[in-house]
Amino acid sequence: MPLSRAFYFQSPRALARDLLGCVLVSRSGSIVTSGMIVETEAYLGPEDAASHAAFRPGSHALFYGPGGIAYVFRAYGMHDCLNAIAGDVGRAGCVLIRAVEPLQGAAAMARRRGVPVGSRRLASGPGNLTRALGVTRRHNGADLTAGPLTIEPRDGDRAQPIARGPRVGIARDPGRILRFWIAGNPHVSRGP
DNA sequence: TAGCTGATTGACT
DNA sequence: GTCAATCAGCTAA
Numbered sequence: 001m002p003l004s005r006a007f008y009f010q011s012p013r014a015l016a017r018d019l020l021g022c023v024l025v026s027r028s029g030s031i032v033t034s035g036m037i038v039e040t041e042a043y044l045g046p047e048d049a050a051s052h053a054a055f056r057p058g059s060h061a062l063f064y065g066p067g068g069i070a071y072v073f074r075a076y077g078m079h080d081c082l083n084a085i086a087g088d089v090g091r092a093g094c095v096l097i098r099a100v101e102p103l104q105g106a107a108a109m110a111r112r113r114g115v116p117v118g119s120r121r122l123a124s125g126p127g128n129l130t131r132a133l134g135v136t137r138r139h140n141g142a143d144l145t146a147g148p149l150t151i152e153p154r155d156g157d158r159a160q161p162i163a164r165g166p167r168v169g170i171a172r173d174p175g176r177i178l179r180f181w182i183a184g185n186p187h188v189s190r191g192p
Numbered sequence: 193t194a195g196c197t198g199a200t201t202g203a204c205t
Numbered sequence: 206g207t208c209a210a211t212c213a214g215c216t217a218a
Contacts, residue, residue, distance in 0.1 A: 041199070050199070058214065077211030079200050096199060127200050137213090170199050 002150035008067025012042035012086040012093035015067075016180050019084065020162055021154035024100055026133040028148065031108050033133050035100030035123050036154070039181040039188045041167045043083070045092030049173035053092040062141060063092040070149055072130070072140040079127030082135050084144055084151065098168075098179075099124045101187040102132070109133065125189040 003022065008015060017040075025034040043051040045063070052073065053063040062071050062085055071083040071094055083094040100123045102109055109132035110117040123132040130136070135149065142149050154160075161183040166175055168189075181188045 043199075052199080056214080073199080074211095074213060075198055076200050077198085077213080081199060083199090098199085125200070167199075171197090172199095 002145050002152055003068075005066065005068045005145050008084065008086055008144075009088050010067075010086065012044055012095055013178060015084070015086040016040040016042040016095045016178065017162060019095055019097070019151065020180055020182055021160045023103060023152045023154065024097065024133065025104075025150050025152055026135060026148065028134045031105060031134075033105030033108050034103045034152075035109075035129075035133070036103060037097055037099075037151075038101050038185045039097075039099035039124075040179070041096040041098060042086075042178040042180075043094050043096060044178075048176070050167065050170040050176075051092070051094075053094075055172075060092075063094060064090055068144045070135075070139050070142040070144055072135060072137050074137060075127070080130040080136055081126040082130050082133075082139075096126060097129060098126050099181070099187055099189045100129055100133075101185065120186050122187075124187050128189075 019037050019040050022037050023034050046054045052059045066089050067086050069085040083096050086093040102122050106117050109122050113132050123129040144151050163183040165179050167179045
């Protein structure tokens with residue numbers, strides 16, 4: 001059962017923390033791939049200069065819509081990045097999913113990525129993650145509570161040691177502590 | 193229509 | 206450590 005819509009009705013910062021340890025599931029035809037979310041970043045509304053809500057009008061409709069929707073954008077002409085919209089209607093904000101630890105379909109992911117099965121770089125990094133799971137801009141606006149792309153609750157209730165730090169790779173407003181990852185997990189993307 | 197920029201990656205020195 | 210690849214969507218004209 002995917003996470004309910006209500007789960008996404010919280011602040012981007014809180015959602016970024018809560019998504020750690022949850023499982024991102026992608027279904028493409030008969031191929032199912034999934035991975036545990038190990039690294040996220042929060043992006044706020046217009047007050048956050050690094051958020052697309054602040055400078056990409058084309059994404060406004062999604063940002064201000066209900067939570068639980070996928071926002072996929074292309075960066076540097078070749079990398080797609082996956083976000084989950086956070087908050088209720090009228091509240092802008094989203095969570096960038098930067099890295100997952102492969103669970104199901106590792107072989108299919110490795111094939112898409114062109115790296116050996118079991119590689120730690122299989123889905124570490126926003127661009128790698130979307131390629132491994134077969135996420136493209138066609139998923140922009142997709143419903144994460146029902147559809148080919150969903151997020152499921154974490155296994156059990158075991159607490160994860162969470163680390164935090166400044167966001168990576170952004171040109172505007174660096175220094176905000178809005179990046180979260182599972183401490184010690186080898187699948188977290190490398191820093192700058 | 194032309195030019196610019198970027199929430200990146202991987203290959204190379 | 207440097208740097209090229211490559212394109213959607215904006216801006217200026």
